[in-house]
Amino acid sequence: MPLVVRNALIALGITLALAGTVAYAVNYLNRARIAELSTIEDQIAIDTLSLDTQFTLLEAAPCDSTASSTVLTGELAGLGERLVYTENQLGSDNAQVVRLKKQYSLLEIRDYLITKELATACGTKPVTVLYFYSNAGDCGDCDKAGYALSYLHDTYPALRVYSFDYNLDLGALKTLIAVKNVKHTLPAFVINGKNYYGFTSLADLEKQFPKGALATSTPAR
Amino acid sequence: MSPEMLAYPFLFIAIFFESFVLVTFLSGPARFARGRPAADSADRAALPSVAVIVPCWNEALTVGATCESLLALDYPQDKLEIILVDDGSTDGTPAAMARFSLHPQVRIISKENGGKHTALNAGIAATNAELVGCLDADSFVEPNALREVIPCFDDPQVAATTSAMSVHAPHNFIQHMQNAEYVFGIALRHILASVNGLYVTPGPFSFYRRAVIADLGGFKHGNQTEDMEMALRLQRAGYKIENAPRARVYTTSPNTLQKLMRQRVRWTAGFFRNVLGEYRELIGNRRYGALGMLVLPLTFISIGSGILLFFLMLFQLVNNSLTALEIRAGIPFSYAFLPHISFDLFYFPSGFYLLLGVVALLASLSLIAIGKHISRTPGRIGFGLISYTFLYGLIAPLWLLRATADVALGKHRPWR
Numbered sequence: 001m002p003l004v005v006r007n008a009l010i011a012l013g014i015t016l017a018l019a020g021t022v023a024y025a026v027n028y029l030n031r032a033r034i035a036e037l038s039t040i041e042d043q044i045a046i047d048t049l050s051l052d053t054q055f056t057l058l059e060a061a062p063c064d065s066t067a068s069s070t071v072l073t074g075e076l077a078g079l080g081e082r083l084v085y086t087e088n089q090l091g092s093d094n095a096q097v098v099r100l101k102k103q104y105s106l107l108e109i110r111d112y113l114i115t116k117e118l119a120t121a122c123g124t125k126p127v128t129v130l131y132f133y134s135n136a137g138d139c140g141d142c143d144k145a146g147y148a149l150s151y152l153h154d155t156y157p158a159l160r161v162y163s164f165d166y167n168l169d170l171g172a173l174k175t176l177i178a179v180k181n182v183k184h185t186l187p188a189f190v191i192n193g194k195n196y197y198g199f200t201s202l203a204d205l206e207k208q209f210p211k212g213a214l215a216t217s218t219p220a221r
Numbered sequence: 222m223s224p225e226m227l228a229y230p231f232l233f234i235a236i237f238f239e240s241f242v243l244v245t246f247l248s249g250p251a252r253f254a255r256g257r258p259a260a261d262s263a264d265r266a267a268l269p270s271v272a273v274i275v276p277c278w279n280e281a282l283t284v285g286a287t288c289e290s291l292l293a294l295d296y297p298q299d300k301l302e303i304i305l306v307d308d309g310s311t312d313g314t315p316a317a318m319a320r321f322s323l324h325p326q327v328r329i330i331s332k333e334n335g336g337k338h339t340a341l342n343a344g345i346a347a348t349n350a351e352l353v354g355c356l357d358a359d360s361f362v363e364p365n366a367l368r369e370v371i372p373c374f375d376d377p378q379v380a381a382t383t384s385a386m387s388v389h390a391p392h393n394f395i396q397h398m399q400n401a402e403y404v405f406g407i408a409l410r411h412i413l414a415s416v417n418g419l420y421v422t423p424g425p426f427s428f429y430r431r432a433v434i435a436d437l438g439g440f441k442h443g444n445q446t447e448d449m450e451m452a453l454r455l456q457r458a459g460y461k462i463e464n465a466p467r468a469r470v471y472t473t474s475p476n477t478l479q480k481l482m483r484q485r486v487r488w489t490a491g492f493f494r495n496v497l498g499e500y501r502e503l504i505g506n507r508r509y510g511a512l513g514m515l516v517l518p519l520t521f522i523s524i525g526s527g528i529l530l531f532f533l534m535l536f537q538l539v540n541n542s543l544t545a546l547e548i549r550a551g552i553p554f555s556y557a558f559l560p561h562i563s564f565d566l567f568y569f570p571s572g573f574y575l576l577l578g579v580v581a582l583l584a585s586l587s588l589i590a591i592g593k594h595i596s597r598t599p600g601r602i603g604f605g606l607i608s609y610t611f612l613y614g615l616i617a618p619l620w621l622l623r624a625t626a627d628v629a630l631g632k633h634r635p636w637r
Contacts, residue, residue, distance in 0.1 A: 003248060004416050004511045011241035018236055022576045029571040036567060082567055089572070147548045151556050202551045 033086050034096045040079050041103050047072055048110050063122035073111055073160050077153065079104060080163060092135045102170045108162040109172050115160060127159050127209060130190035132166045132182055139186035145199035146187075152206075156214050224533050225574045231526035232577045238519050239584035242412050246591065250415035255466065255595055260371035265297050268371060269351040271428070274304045274344030276337050280358035281313035283473060288321050290361040295368055303327045304344040309334025337424075338440035338447040345434060353431045355448075359473035360425040361389060369468035370428050380433040380460035381452065382468075383410055383419065384426040385596040389471035394608045395481060399474045401589055401605030402613065407466060408592035414464035418511035420496075420520075422452045422462060426470040433460065444498075446491025453500040456512055466595045482620050486634065489524065489624030496521075497628075524621050531618030582610065 051072065083104055087097050112128060119126055131149055133142040146163070153161045164173055166186055182188050185197040189208065196208045206214060245251055260268060273291055277284050284305065291303045303326055305318045321327040330343050345353050352374065356362065366384060373382040385407045388400035413419055422429070427448065434440070434451075437458060443450025452462055475481040496504065496517060504521075506513040549557035586606060593602055627634065 002510075003245075003250065004515070007241055007244045007248060007416075008515065010244045011237055014240040014244070015233060015237040018240075018580055019233060019577065022573060022580065026571055026573050026576060029569070033567060085568060143544070143548050144550070148552060151552050155556070 030086075030090060033082075033089070034100070037079070037082055037086060037100050040075075040082070041100065041107065044072065044075055044079065044107055045103070047075075048107060048114070051114060052110070063118070073115070074157075076104075076107060076111055077161070079107075087135070098168075101165060101168055105164055105168060105170055105173050108164065109176055112160075112162050127192060127214075129159065129161045130176075130180065130182075131161060131163045132177070132186060132188040132190075133163060134166045134186050136167050141199040142187050145189075145205070148199065148202045148205055151202070152214065159214070224536060225572075228526075228530055228533055228574060229577070231522070231530060232574070232581060234519065234522055235526070235581045236577065236584065238515075238523075239581065239588070241515065242409065242588065243584065245416060246408070246412045248415065251412055254411065254415055254464070257372050259365060259368040259467070262295050262297060262368055265300070268297060268300050269374070270300045270302075270349070271296065271352045271354060271367065271371075272302045272304055272344065272348035272350035272431075273354040273356055273367075273426075274306060274341055274348075275356050275358050276306050276308055276340030276344070277310060277314050277318070277358040278308045278334065278337070278340070279310045279312045279314060281310070281317045284314060284317050284358040285320060287356060287358050287361055288318075288327065291356065292324070292326065293364050294362065294366065295364045298326055301326060301367070302348060302350065304347055305329045306340040306344050307331045308337070308340040336442060336447075338442055341447070342439040345431060345439060348431070350431060352428050353434065354426060354428040355424055356426050356470070357424040357472060359389075360386075361471050362426055363469040366426060366465075366468040366470060369465040370426075373463035373465050374428075374430070376461065376463070378459075378461045379430075379463045380455045380458075381422045381427060381429045382463040382465055383414070383422050384464075384468035384470045385410075385466050385592075385598065386423060386425050386470050386472055387596070387598045387600075388474045391474065391605070393476060394604075394612065395478060396474050396476055397605040398608035398612050399481070400600075401602060401609035403472075403474075404592040404596070404598060404602060404605070405585065405589045405609075406592070407596045407598070408588045410464045411466040411592075411595060413511065413516060414462060416511040417456075417461045418516040419462040419464065420452050420456065420512060420516065421446075421449045422455075424448050425472045426468065429455075433458075444491045444494035445487050446495060449488075449491055450495050450499075453495055453503065456509060457500060457503060467597060469596060469598060478616065481616075482623065483634070485617075485620035486624045486627065489621055490627050490634075492520070493624065493628040524625070527614075527618045527621045528625065530614075531622070586610070 083097075083100060087094075087101070090097050092098075112130070115126055115128060118124065129149065131145070133139055133146060135142075149161050149163075153159050164176070166177070166182075166184065166188070176182075180190050180195070182190065182195060183197065187197075187199050189196040189205070191208050192210055194208070196205075199205060262268070275284065275287055275291070280287075288303060288305060294301060303321075305321065305327060307315055307318060307330065309332065315331065318329050322329055328347060330347060332340070332343055341355060352371075354367075354370075362384075370382050370384065373379055387403045387407070388396055391397045391400045410419060429451075433455070437451075437454055440447045441450055441454075455462060475484050503509050503513050504517050589602065589606065589609070592598070626632070
């Protein structure tokens with residue numbers, strides 16, 4: 001066999017092996033990401049359940065546990081950022097991503113309910129935003145709205161933002177949408193119980209918040 | 222289909238070619254070429270007579286140093302002549318040449334301006350040396366360079382030999398980038414020569430059997446790339462083109478983007494016009510081995526992919542920038558446009574496209590390291606690697622695009 005042909009065949013083999021290795025590495029890293037997200041979700045689920053159980057056992061508001069609740073909300077936000085990144089990498093229709101999103105949405109709803117119960121029992125006034133978006137191409141302003149909310153959350157850490165994929169097939173989420181009477185006009189916001197639709201600018205969004213709510217010293221509880 | 226999908230075949234081909242080159246580097250013929258000792262200058266009887274032709278057109282600033290470096294070659298004086306050809310210069314070139322008029326090894330020819338190929342032919346006509354070489358008047362050689370070249374002609378089928386070019390005293394970012402590219406070229410030329418895959422015998426210190434050149438009718442205009450045209454003609458005639466990887470020659474490189482563009486557009490357009498014109502039969506022709514089946518087709522593909530990937534990158538850059546700007550509209554500048562740096566392995570970029578690109582880049586950097594090692598080219602190359610990595614892919618498509626447009630539109634540009 002001529003040297004050129006032999007070397008070309010070897011090179012082809014090396015190229016296929018390299019492409020295969022890269023594909024395997026990409027797949028491995030993505031699986032590792034999913035596994036990490038699962039672990040974080042499991043941990044947050046345990047912490048949420050623990051806080052919920054603690055709350056029930058005491059039968060009165062354990063107001064000193066609001067700190068734990070705030071930490072949990074922060075962890076949820078971090079998990080949400082990772083989930084968005086993973087969704088961008090693997091696609092919205094990836095089965096693993098959908099499963100993680102459902103689990104994440106459940107945790108968010110649970111955290112939202114605990115926050116509300118603590119607020120009622122302890123007399124605090126946290127500012128909460130339920131944000132409904134869609135990745136199905138029916139929400140042209142969702143990217144802008146999401147970025148504006150990230151800015152608000154990073155600037156005012158006391159603000160509790162809960163993001164939900166409106167089209168996610170999850171019973172608890174559908175119930176939340178029904179209970180809050182959220183229409184399919186996206187992006188949609190429920191700011192301290194009041195519904196608001198569409199996104200034009202950060203300034204307009206800020207106007208929807210209660211007076212004084214967006215201050216760096218806003219008490220969270 | 223995402224735009225990235227379009228790039229996959231080209232990335233795959235790039236990695237295939239780099240793998241081929243690296244495998245061939247380890248093969249017997251390339252190993253033999255690297256181990257070939259330089260000619261012994263004391264063995265006068267075995268050494269052929271050599272003439273080095275220096276074609277000059279307005280090279281007053283550098284021709285003196287070029288000639289000095291040739292006179293310093295470690296080669297018997299009675300077997301080496303230097304022919305300075307003034308191709309109708311309008312600057313101080315004749316005066317700069319006149320300094321060597323009494324030197325016994327130097328001959329000066331003055332003629333009307335007719336282009337580089339006519340200057341080379343005038344030099345060839347004036348000598349009976351067995352081997353004739355060409356050295357551009359802005360290039361300088363190492364003293365042992367000629368001794369490294371001579372053994373390449375031991376094989377009677379070899380009609381030409383190329384040397385190991387790098388950039389003379391690179392000063393700025395663009396010259397450092399070219400230096401890395403030239404050193405990459407040293408490896409590539411060495412390796413492809415081992416499978417007779419060269420299609421250029423560059424102006425700086427390439428040598429030819431004078432009888433073969435005379436047989437083939439001397440140099441032609443060759444679409445402003447007479448060195449490429451001659452190499453293709455030699456290949457078509459069934460000769461081999463060798464490479465001497467330790468025959469170091471340093472050439473002055475363009476120091477501005479504009480000058481670099483002009484040079485590279487000339488080279489690329491010359492490639493198109495020569496290969497698609499008179500030498501079309503070489504493409505995909507098994508008779509011409511690695512050159513016909515791999516090197517020429519892949520050179521066309523690399524030009525096409527360079528242009529395509531550039532537009533893809535540009536499209537994605539513009540698209541992403543517009544999206545980012547749109548999303549950030551109305552958000553305070555300090556938050557929206559200042560980086561939020563936090564190192565987290567979770568966000569480590571790991572896309573298929575990116576990682577394949579990294580593999581291709583690493584293979585290129587390996588070839589640069591190989592080129593530097595086998596040629597023993599002095600000087601640091603770190604700055605060159607950085608500029609090559611980050612700059613080359615951005616500006617090379619510009620000259621590829623302009624050359625392609627020139628050829629398509631039949632536009633011809635002046636040499637300088």
